[in-house]
Amino acid sequence: MQDFGEAFRLAVSLVLSGDADLVEIVALSLKVSLTAIGLACVIGLPLGAIVAITRFPGRNAVLILFNALMGLPPVVVGLIVYLHLSRAGPLGFLGLLYTPTAMIIAQTILITPIVMALSRQVLEDLNAEYAEQFRSLVLSRWQQVRALIWDARFSLMTVALAGFGRAVAEVGAVMIVGGNIDHLTRVMTTAIALETSKGDLSLALALGMVLMVIALGVNAMVQSLRMTAVRHAYA
Amino acid sequence: MTFKTRILATTAIVAGIAASGGVAQEQSILVQSTTSTANSGLYDHLLPIFTQESGIAVNVVAVGTGQAIKNAANCDGDVLLVHAKAAEEKFVADGYGVERFDLMYNDFVIVGPDEDPAGVTGMKDAQASLEKIAASGAVFASRGDDSGTHKKEMSLWAATSVDPASGSGAWYRETGSGMGATLNVAVGMDAYAMTDRATWISFENKSDFEIHVEGDEDLFNQYGVILVNPAKCENVNAEAGQTFVDWVISDAGQAAIASYDLNGQQLFFPNAD
Amino acid sequence: MPMRDVALNTVMTGNGADGTALPMVPDIRAVTTSDLCLTIGDKPLIRDVSLSLSPDGITMIMGPNGAGKSLLLRLIHGLLPPSSGGVLWGGQTLSDDLRRAQSMVFQKPVVLRRSVAANVEFALKARGVRDAARRDALLDHVGLLDHARQPARLLSGGEQQRLSLARALATAPKVMLMDEPTASLDPASVLKIEEIVLEARANGTKIIFVTHDLGQAGRLADDIIFMNQGRLHEYGPSDLFLSRPETQAARDFLQGRIVA
Numbered sequence: 001m002q003d004f005g006e007a008f009r010l011a012v013s014l015v016l017s018g019d020a021d022l023v024e025i026v027a028l029s030l031k032v033s034l035t036a037i038g039l040a041c042v043i044g045l046p047l048g049a050i051v052a053i054t055r056f057p058g059r060n061a062v063l064i065l066f067n068a069l070m071g072l073p074p075v076v077v078g079l080i081v082y083l084h085l086s087r088a089g090p091l092g093f094l095g096l097l098y099t100p101t102a103m104i105i106a107q108t109i110l111i112t113p114i115v116m117a118l119s120r121q122v123l124e125d126l127n128a129e130y131a132e133q134f135r136s137l138v139l140s141r142w143q144q145v146r147a148l149i150w151d152a153r154f155s156l157m158t159v160a161l162a163g164f165g166r167a168v169a170e171v172g173a174v175m176i177v178g179g180n181i182d183h184l185t186r187v188m189t190t191a192i193a194l195e196t197s198k199g200d201l202s203l204a205l206a207l208g209m210v211l212m213v214i215a216l217g218v219n220a221m222v223q224s225l226r227m228t229a230v231r232h233a234y235a
Numbered sequence: 236m237t238f239k240t241r242i243l244a245t246t247a248i249v250a251g252i253a254a255s256g257g258v259a260q261e262q263s264i265l266v267q268s269t270t271s272t273a274n275s276g277l278y279d280h281l282l283p284i285f286t287q288e289s290g291i292a293v294n295v296v297a298v299g300t301g302q303a304i305k306n307a308a309n310c311d312g313d314v315l316l317v318h319a320k321a322a323e324e325k326f327v328a329d330g331y332g333v334e335r336f337d338l339m340y341n342d343f344v345i346v347g348p349d350e351d352p353a354g355v356t357g358m359k360d361a362q363a364s365l366e367k368i369a370a371s372g373a374v375f376a377s378r379g380d381d382s383g384t385h386k387k388e389m390s391l392w393a394a395t396s397v398d399p400a401s402g403s404g405a406w407y408r409e410t411g412s413g414m415g416a417t418l419n420v421a422v423g424m425d426a427y428a429m430t431d432r433a434t435w436i437s438f439e440n441k442s443d444f445e446i447h448v449e450g451d452e453d454l455f456n457q458y459g460v461i462l463v464n465p466a467k468c469e470n471v472n473a474e475a476g477q478t479f480v481d482w483v484i485s486d487a488g489q490a491a492i493a494s495y496d497l498n499g500q501q502l503f504f505p506n507a508d
Numbered sequence: 509m510p511m512r513d514v515a516l517n518t519v520m521t522g523n524g525a526d527g528t529a530l531p532m533v534p535d536i537r538a539v540t541t542s543d544l545c546l547t548i549g550d551k552p553l554i555r556d557v558s559l560s561l562s563p564d565g566i567t568m569i570m571g572p573n574g575a576g577k578s579l580l581l582r583l584i585h586g587l588l589p590p591s592s593g594g595v596l597w598g599g600q601t602l603s604d605d606l607r608r609a610q611s612m613v614f615q616k617p618v619v620l621r622r623s624v625a626a627n628v629e630f631a632l633k634a635r636g637v638r639d640a641a642r643r644d645a646l647l648d649h650v651g652l653l654d655h656a657r658q659p660a661r662l663l664s665g666g667e668q669q670r671l672s673l674a675r676a677l678a679t680a681p682k683v684m685l686m687d688e689p690t691a692s693l694d695p696a697s698v699l700k701i702e703e704i705v706l707e708a709r710a711n712g713t714k715i716i717f718v719t720h721d722l723g724q725a726g727r728l729a730d731d732i733i734f735m736n737q738g739r740l741h742e743y744g745p746s747d748l749f750l751s752r753p754e755t756q757a758a759r760d761f762l763q764g765r766i767v768a
Contacts, residue, residue, distance in 0.1 A: 086309040086310070086311050087470055092470075132614065133612075136610075137611075139634055143634065147620070150622075181265075197270070198437065199418060199419060199438040
């Protein structure tokens, strides 16, 4: 148990001293995972909305696929992206392997299904309320999608948060496609894995605590936004 | 790669995002490396010296030797720095590497809990100590990951009368993980394990573990360095990679390796020709 | 079930089912239905409704709960596809263009999670119009200009329904379909909404209005459709229907008895 006390002291001193390496990996973690969730929303929200407002043959199969893809193992996603981005792979010419861009791609693939599946549920509920009005106004599908996403924006923030949480916490994909290169692709989780493999459990745990505090901070921000929205009956 | 065809659907997304561009450094090389040189802190000591002299930044991907060689064969690196001589020579013979150079050595040791249930403390014969561990019923933690250390361990078992595979899951536990992770497992299970000395010295979760077996010639651990073949991989930064290889086997580089110590112990012993 | 529907069909309108008296330019405010049926599962909910409505004035659809009033309105507007039979507006089958000339107000106001002003802008933008002055005029018309910047879902029920009306009027509809828009509102709100509806009527908008409020029918209706159990029972001028209903069901309904 001494590891926890030691780790806590270490975490506090790392944060208070503004450790440059720590700041760097925290910043990269946030940059990679926030970009990934941004892209996942751009791709996943319209897809989730389309499925929410459309009835078509095989729709149930699509829903099952969405839900299954939510459980994609990060290592598998990492491997798939590695095989594509490797110099020996079809996209090797882009020279993206072992860059933050590769990590963003992997995490985007990992969390887009989460955004699709969860937003589909949220938007389908809202659509039940709006559908007749939209039909009466003769809106195009794209107009409906945009209106639903905009009106559900505060509920969808929770969806984005779930995706961000999975992205920022995963290690398997970014380890493979990022390579955990110091000062280039090292993020919180790969640093934690590295320190664990060095047997420096206190430092690993301290980094884990910092990661949890960051996750808490992001959650708190979103929650306070939501509270404002609820007061305005927008959520 | 038949796998590719199944995942072409993701390609479109990947290509779209790729437009945002990667992080490119003007003069930098990528080293596919074994973990021990990274985890022991050698690179933190060595690379800044090289970068200051050459102006070339060095990025390191530290994975098991097996994976490092595979990655380099996929052209995902400029320099290969690992410790599995036979595999390295095959890498060069297959045309993936330009030339292999001996770089440095250290040795493997067998570590275990200080009460030493198998009674191997002080033994000099690696094979005999492994046989004794197997016979005692004590637990042994193996990398099981095709790394340089794992290859070495398997070659030692091969010279004994024991087939560890028959005890797999029972007394013989293959972690399928890196050296540090395997040591963590060994400490957690009071198991014996074979590790390179550099990783052991720098490992910080030793608990009550100690070195029990060391000093056998068979435990010698040779590291090699290879420039990935630009004729095979046109993306290789051959000039900068060659500069790095030349430097680490030069007197200056060798001296820098020798000067790295942890807690007063030298971890790597340069032996380039 | 008395079968006087067919005769009543022709009471109010000159353009009968045979089409002999159709005007030269078809008035898309005039709806006719022929043998309209809606069956869900094996339940017939609307049965053989044939109607021809005047292109002017306020037509009210009345009847007890479960009569099929709201379903008939949705069939007419095209929100539901009929199981058989058809709906023609000015002789044309319902198309997106025709539906753009119509708008609908629902019993439970559909209020977007936006400001009051943005709710009206939404309907304007659906027709490609960006016009702040028009938006404000519409809000002023329904008495909500002072609330323009407020979150729409914080309005009272009556205010929300007036907002729905402003949104319905935003598209300058030739036909407005209203499904019990005042069913759960306070008298002051009902009065305001009725004023707005009468104004729309005066401006030439055809209004088809579902209600079960006899007083409201007396105040607003030019003619009345009486439905029971999915069937059309009567259609005629409102004063005639209210004073001298021809079917037993209608008499029971008007006198507050349970309708069999």
